[in-house]
Amino acid sequence: xxxxxxxxxxxxxxxxxxxxxxxxxxxxxxxxxxxxxxxxxxxxxxxxxxxxxxxxxxxxxxxxxxxxxxxxxxxxxxxxxxxxxxxxxxxxxxxxxxxxxxxxxxxxxxxxxxxxxxxxxxxxxxxxxxxxxxxxxxxxxxxxxxxxxxxxxxxxxxxxxxxxxxxxxxxxxxxxxxxxxxxxxxxxxxxxxxxxxxxxxxxxxxxxxxxxxxxxxxxxxxxxxxxxxxxxxxxxxxxxxxxxxxxxxxxxxxxxxxxxxxxxxxxxxxxxxxxxxxxxxxxxxxxxxxxxxxxxxxxxxxxxxxxxxxxxxxxxxxxxxxxxxxxxxxxxxxxxxxxxxxxxxxxxxxxxxxxxxxxxxxxxxxxxxxxxxxxxxxxxxxxxxxxxxxxxxxxxxxxxxxxxxxxxxxxxxxxxxxxxxxxxxxxxxxxxxxxxxxxxxxxxxxxxxxxxxxxxxxxxxxxxxxxxxxxxxxxxxxxxx
Numbered sequence: 001x002x003x004x005x006x007x008x009x010x011x012x013x014x015x016x017x018x019x020x021x022x023x024x025x026x027x028x029x030x031x032x033x034x035x036x037x038x039x040x041x042x043x044x045x046x047x048x049x050x051x052x053x054x055x056x057x058x059x060x061x062x063x064x065x066x067x068x069x070x071x072x073x074x075x076x077x078x079x080x081x082x083x084x085x086x087x088x089x090x091x092x093x094x095x096x097x098x099x100x101x102x103x104x105x106x107x108x109x110x111x112x113x114x115x116x117x118x119x120x121x122x123x124x125x126x127x128x129x130x131x132x133x134x135x136x137x138x139x140x141x142x143x144x145x146x147x148x149x150x151x152x153x154x155x156x157x158x159x160x161x162x163x164x165x166x167x168x169x170x171x172x173x174x175x176x177x178x179x180x181x182x183x184x185x186x187x188x189x190x191x192x193x194x195x196x197x198x199x200x201x202x203x204x205x206x207x208x209x210x211x212x213x214x215x216x217x218x219x220x221x222x223x224x225x226x227x228x229x230x231x232x233x234x235x236x237x238x239x240x241x242x243x244x245x246x247x248x249x250x251x252x253x254x255x256x257x258x259x260x261x262x263x264x265x266x267x268x269x270x271x272x273x274x275x276x277x278x279x280x281x282x283x284x285x286x287x288x289x290x291x292x293x294x295x296x297x298x299x300x301x302x303x304x305x306x307x308x309x310x311x312x313x314x315x316x317x318x319x320x321x322x323x324x325x326x327x328x329x330x331x332x333x334x335x336x337x338x339x340x341x342x343x344x345x346x347x348x349x350x351x352x353x354x355x356x357x358x359x360x361x362x363x364x365x366x367x368x369x370x371x372x373x374x375x376x377x378x379x380x381x382x383x384x385x386x387x388x389x390x391x392x393x394x395x396x397x398x399x400x401x402x403x404x405x406x407x408x409x410x411x412x413x414x415x416x417x418x419x420x421x422x423x424x425x426x427x428x429x430x431x432x433x434x435x436x437x438x439x440x441x442x443x444x445x446x447x448x449x450x451x452x453x454x455x456x457x458x459x460x461x462x463x464x465x466x467x468x469x470x471x472x473x474x475x476x477x478x479x480x481x
Contacts, residue, residue, distance in 0.1 A: 079454035085298030104141025108132035118154035159245035159314030171236035195246035273304035275453030296398035321398030395449035
């Protein structure tokens with residue numbers, strides 16, 4: 001059981017389109033080999049593909065600016081975390097043992113109208129903010145990276161785990177990769193229709209279009225026998241649990257437009273809590289990692305449940321750090337920026353006027369009650385038969401609010417949910433993320449964890465699965481389009 005991934009590439013929009021197309025062909029050929037020729041694997045190893053793609057893109061980018069250091073041998077990738085409050089750009093290169101080394105970091109503040117409920121609302125404004133963050137990261141690293149993975153969040157992102165029962169006509173015939181590919185395609189089509197209907201109901205738009213973002217296998221059993229790799233097994237009744245995540249096409253199109261305006265080549269779009277889970281797992285994708293991951297941003301709270309290394313589902317609701325700021329501004333009758341300063345100064349009460357402290361406390365308590373209700377309702381929607389994991393990992397800019405951590409750790413909010421005992425609350429820092437090393441002098445706190453997860457998704461997408469006889473190596477390519 002483990003995390004799968006989905007890759008899609010946007011069309012080249014630069015003068016070096018031929019070279020970009022060549023890079024895409026490397027990825028396309030490796031996927032087509034798996035689909036059209038079952039029982040065969042890609043001849044390119046992970047590092048070979050990474051080297052070839054990086055040389056193509058880096059050759060293109062160095063010719064565009066004489067001020068950028070020639071980085072033909074630096075295999076760089078870019079994570080772009082377009083958040084409601086900040087845009088974060090992180091440039092990394094592949095180091096020894098396929099680990100990632102962060103060499104450039106940038107952050108720029110979003111305007112109040114740039115984002116809505118975690119989605120892009122003003123494309124030109126977001127492009128400008130992204131450019132600021134990219135310039136900072138490029139200046140720090142001395143290089144650029146065109147290969148980009150971007151996160152996506154919001155209530156209209158539908159990530160669910162569904163159970164599929166498939167009865168084979170010939171149980172004495174070993175299960176092949178081609179047959180598994182057909183099963184996966186059927187599941188994805190069915191899940192896509194469910195997601196489209198759910199989004200259509202919520203938006204009152206029966207013609208809404210959706211696109212698959214992420215896919216992962218949670219568990220597989222044949223004739224009641226749980227297995228890790230179904231290829232080659234005989235049996236009649238195949239039961240598979242799939243995680244699939246879909247997003248409205250309009251949201252993805254906005255991301256593609258932003259990348260095109262910035263002359264970036266979009267390698268993948270990843271559901272943000274899915275990416276955070278991937279970061280926590282690191283290279284050990286066969287681990288028994290179980291936890292609830294809460295990515296608390298400025299506009300949304302994104303929740304993922306991971307059980308035994310497999311994503312059970314991802315859900316979001318529209319309450320984040322900005323909700324606390326708006327509540328403070330409303331109660332005190334002050335502007336948003338001043339309210340934000342007060343909120344950030346709560347750890348240092350001396351910086352807050354004495355006559356404002358009572359109103360701030362009231363605003364935070366009110367918003368905490370609403371936010372906690374959102375957490376309870378969201379966790380109830382997972383409909384898990386087993387108990388929920390007893391670890392809750394917090395990340396994102398909003399997670400730094402100590403009152404939020406305290407309410408999870410000290411109140412009885414969890415008793416109405418299927419927890420075996422009080423959950424343990426942990427604020428995830430960059431040091432907790434395996435396989436990623438920060439070579440810069442900038443400290444990466446909990447607000448950068450999502451970007452680190454996006455880097456891991458980018459490396460997965462480029463390198464493919466490890467050459468092992470496991471569910472990851474045999475089926476990861478089948479989960480890609």
